[in-house]
Amino acid sequence: MKPNPEYIKELQVIVGEAPFPKHIAMKLTEMDMGLATIELELSTVHLQPFGLVHGGVIATMIDTATFWAVFMSIPEDAGLVNVDLKLNYLRPVTKGRLRAEGRSIREGKSICYSEARVYDDLDSLIAHGTSTLMILPGKGLQVRSRKFLPS
Numbered sequence: 685m686k687p688n689p690e691y692i693k694e695l696q697v698i699v700g701e702a703p704f705p706k707h708i709a710m711k712l713t714e715m716d717m718g719l720a721t722i723e724l725e726l727s728t729v730h731l732q733p734f735g736l737v738h739g740g741v742i743a744t745m746i747d748t749a750t751f752w753a754v755f756m757s758i759p760e761d762a763g764l765v766n767v768d769l770k771l772n773y774l775r776p777v778t779k780g781r782l783r784a785e786g787r788s789i790r791e792g793k794s795i796c797y798s799e800a801r802v803y804d805d806l807d808s809l810i811a812h813g814t815s816t817l818m819i820l821p822g823k824g825l826q827v828r829s830r831k832f833l834p835s
Contacts, residue, residue, distance in 0.1 A: 687716060687756055691829040698825060699752075710745060712752055718788035720752035725781050736776045742802055742811045746771050749786030749800035750815035757791040760831050763823030764796070771813030780805040794819050 692715045699705050699712040708730070714721035722745050724730070732738040747769055755764060786800040795818055802811040 685717070685832040685835065688829050688831060688833050691827060691831050694827045694829055695752075695755075695825070698827070699748075704744075705748070708741060708744065710748065712748070715752055715756065717756050718753060718791075720749050720755070720786040722749045722752070722784040722786070723781060724784075726777070726779055731778070735778055737778065737782070739773060742773065742782070743769065743771055743813070745782060745784035745802055746786075746800040746811060746813035747815060749784035749802075750798040750813065751786070751817060753786030753788045753798045753800070754791060754796040754817050756831070757788060757796070758819050759821070759824070761822055761824040763820040763825070764817045765820055766815055767795075767818050768816035769813060770815075771811055773811050774809055777804050777810050782810065789814075792819075 696712050710722050710724040713723045726737060730737050730741045747766055751764055782802055782804060784800050784802045786798055788798045790797045797816055799814045801809055804810050
């Protein structure tokens with residue numbers, strides 16, 4: 685099935701206006717079947733006391749990229765919730781732009797599994813993580829566009 689570009693644009697607005705993503709200024713920049721990209725322009729608000737990007741910022745990017753990578757595979761009336769998040773921090777970062785690339789590994793009827801990698805401006809791998817997500821029937825987003833283009 686081919687995702688509807690209008691649906692993806694609506695999701696990008698929904699994510700961009702949601703309180704927490706807006707607060708930390710991350711954006712859902714790309715989305716397709718089994719794939720999602722999250723970007724974040726770093727500023728001082730993302731740093732911990734030692735001047736490094738806080739681990740919670742990177743964990744949030746992994747959580748978000750894994751979530752949206754799975755999202756296109758679930759029913760239109762369903763939502764998702766993360767039930768497990770595992771990650772490894774591989775190198776520190778202090779400034780620039782971060783990019784999290786999420787990829788769905790398995791979509792089940794109730795449980796899905798995905799991974800994400802976070803890169804810096806030089807395409808150096810900063811962190812890697814995996815997520816287990818549970819599908820929540822009846823908890824879908826209110827989106828005007830259809831999820832997929834007609835076949």
